[in-house]
Amino acid sequence: MEIDPLIFRLSIxxxxxxVGYYVVWSVTPSLHTPLMSVTNAISSVIIVGAIIAxxxxxxxxxxxxxxxxxxxxxxxxxxNIFGGFLVTQRxxxxxxxxxxxx
Amino acid sequence: xxxxNLSAIFYLVSGVLFILALRGLSSPETxxxxxxxxxxxxxxxxxxxxxxxxxxxxxxxxxxxxILIGGSIGAFIAYKIPMxxxxxxxxxxxxxxxxxxxxxxxxxxxxxxxxxxxxxxNIKLGSLIEMSxxxxxxxxxxxxxxxxxxxxxxxxxxxxxTFKGQHPLNAIILISIIVLIYLLCSTQSSHLFWIxxxxxxxxxxxxxxxxxxxxxxxxISMLNSYSGWAAAGIGFTLENTALIITGALxxxxxxxxxxxxxxxxxxxxxxxxxxxxxxxDKTANNSSKEQRPVKSGNADDAAFLMKNASSVIIVPGYGMxxxxxxxxxxxxVDTLKKNDIKVSYAIHPVAGRMPGHMNVLLAEAxxxxxxxxxxxxxxxxxxxxxxxxxxxxxxxxxxxAKTDPQSPIYGMPVLDVEKCKSVLFVKRSLSPGYAGIDNDxxxxxxxxxLFADAKKMTEDITxxx
Numbered sequence: 001m002e003i004d005p006l007i008f009r010l011s012i013x014x015x016x017x018x019v020g021y022y023v024v025w026s027v028t029p030s031l032h033t034p035l036m037s038v039t040n041a042i043s044s045v046i047i048v049g050a051i052i053a054x055x056x057x058x059x060x061x062x063x064x065x066x067x068x069x070x071x072x073x074x075x076x077x078x079x080n081i082f083g084g085f086l087v088t089q090r091x092x093x094x095x096x097x098x099x100x101x102x
Numbered sequence: 103x104x105x106x107n108l109s110a111i112f113y114l115v116s117g118v119l120f121i122l123a124l125r126g127l128s129s130p131e132t133x134x135x136x137x138x139x140x141x142x143x144x145x146x147x148x149x150x151x152x153x154x155x156x157x158x159x160x161x162x163x164x165x166x167x168x169i170l171i172g173g174s175i176g177a178f179i180a181y182k183i184p185m186x187x188x189x190x191x192x193x194x195x196x197x198x199x200x201x202x203x204x205x206x207x208x209x210x211x212x213x214x215x216x217x218x219x220x221x222x223x224n225i226k227l228g229s230l231i232e233m234s235x236x237x238x239x240x241x242x243x244x245x246x247x248x249x250x251x252x253x254x255x256x257x258x259x260x261x262x263x264t265f266k267g268q269h270p271l272n273a274i275i276l277i278s279i280i281v282l283i284y285l286l287c288s289t290q291s292s293h294l295f296w297i298x299x300x301x302x303x304x305x306x307x308x309x310x311x312x313x314x315x316x317x318x319x320x321x322i323s324m325l326n327s328y329s330g331w332a333a334a335g336i337g338f339t340l341e342n343t344a345l346i347i348t349g350a351l352x353x354x355x356x357x358x359x360x361x362x363x364x365x366x367x368x369x370x371x372x373x374x375x376x377x378x379x380x381x382x383d384k385t386a387n388n389s390s391k392e393q394r395p396v397k398s399g400n401a402d403d404a405a406f407l408m409k410n411a412s413s414v415i416i417v418p419g420y421g422m423x424x425x426x427x428x429x430x431x432x433x434x435v436d437t438l439k440k441n442d443i444k445v446s447y448a449i450h451p452v453a454g455r456m457p458g459h460m461n462v463l464l465a466e467a468x469x470x471x472x473x474x475x476x477x478x479x480x481x482x483x484x485x486x487x488x489x490x491x492x493x494x495x496x497x498x499x500x501x502x503a504k505t506d507p508q509s510p511i512y513g514m515p516v517l518d519v520e521k522c523k524s525v526l527f528v529k530r531s532l533s534p535g536y537a538g539i540d541n542d543x544x545x546x547x548x549x550x551x552l553f554a555d556a557k558k559m560t561e562d563i564t565x566x567x
Binding site: 006014019027035038042043044048050051053066074075076079085 | 129134147157169201213334
């Protein structure tokens with residue numbers, strides 16, 4: 001009997017939780033705010049689902065109920081991706097090693 | 103069009119890049135490189151999705167247009183937002199992740215063929231379960247984050263909103279969500295799908311309204327975690343590795359942050375979630391409060407004390423963020439340093455309205471991060487310091503947490519500010535902090551209260567130095 005592919009995805013999921021656990025504990029507390037904004041940005045990789053949804057119409061009807069929800073999701077996720085990465089970059093730029101004052 | 107196997111490998115690569123993005127945050131030096139990995143991972147994921155659908159017709163143009171619209175709004179916000187508003191921004195972004203998860207789930211439910219999930223009314227059972235969980239968690243994330251955003255922005259009162267029967271009601275709704283998912287999967291009825299979404303929106307709203315302003319660090323981290331689980335749920339539906347990995351990473355990241363925040367307040371997660379901190383005994387506390395003498399001073403006195411000190415520890419709190427005093431503070435510290443006074447900053451884990459809030463503000467004001475210390479690192483130094491300068495913090499310095507088992511904050515780790523030779527307390531009034539209890543520190547012999555706006559007082563002290 002073959003193993004259901006779901007089991008493989010579940011394995012990836014469980015292992016990633018452990019990876020996340022150890023990686024996040026090693027994040028320095030002073031960078032917890034950038035951590036939140038960058039996790040925000042990467043969780044918007046949900047845009048891949050939104051793109052598939054948006055492209056679900058055929059060439060005659062680009063817009064149907066399903067693809068409209070897809071397009072809306074694309075816009076929302078894009079706000080997050082650009083906003084999240086850029087604001088993280090802006091914050092991290094402030095943490096540049098500064099020359100000590102005198 | 104590329105083969106499903108090849109695209110699966112690319113999704114795995116982008117998942118790994120996201121892990122590296124978080125890994126980079128272990129130190130400020132590697133963090134910018136980490137962010138770059140994150141961006142790279144995102145570009146790979148999006149490109150591979152385009153290539154694997156192989157659809158570059160009119161729809162593709164519209165996808166690009168919507169990315170452009172969303173992207174420019176996001177970029178605009180990212181450049182304009184002041185650092186003090188970061189908690190609101192993060193809450194707002196969480197709501198968007200939640201809502202887009204909901205939209206993707208709706209789209210997949212209406213048109214499952216596009217996702218290879220079966221036919222409308224006959225969606226594969228496994229996919230339907232994953233989809234409905236993703237949609238429910240996404241909806242909770244959305245409405246919960248909207249409430250958190252409104253509270254942080256001050257549009258909605260930060261005080262807990264509680265009513266009779268709140269907890270039983272929430273429990274009933276949560277159970278009904280599980281029942282609805284079960285029924286939905288057995289009947290495939292679209293009515294049940296919409297009901298499930300509305301009920302999930304409702305519970306997200308109800309879960310967050312009883313939680314007060316100063317508990318927001320926990321709430322934001324929790325919603326961060328939810329947004330991850332929602333993404334993972336959708337990832338299972340779409341059989342997409344990048345989404346599953348990312349969802350798991352973000353989910354555990356948010357969970358760890360909530361744990362750290364709860365520990366910083368010595369409260370259990372459920373205690374925070376059930377809300378209404380100190381709401382019950384607040385009245386009793388206020389009535390029994392007797393007037394005790396305090397010493398208050400002005401900028402001149404404060405400047406005198408600091409000029410004669412050899413080491414000063416600064417304890418910032420939410421009040422500093424409200425007064426936007428971080429730049430004024432840095433200028434004051436620069437002047438102190440010119441006089442060969444050793445200055446360091448002590449940050450309590452729950453200072454501010456989100457994890458790491460104070461660190462970002464100090465970084466914005468060009469404070470070198472190696473002068474900023476966490477509670478465990480610096481707490482022993484208070485005994486050797488001459489002056490503690492408490493600016494906008496309150497409960498996190500209250501010695502009652504160590505001495506009075508009756509106090510609601512007993513057992514919470516606090517900064518040992520009272521061990522300093524003298525304490526300067528910048529505060530607008532004697533009013534108690536969030537926990538609704540008096541701070542004994544106000545009445546100590548060696549405490550000098552500076553009643554003023556944090557920014558103005560700091561500027562005045564600098565003039566007098």
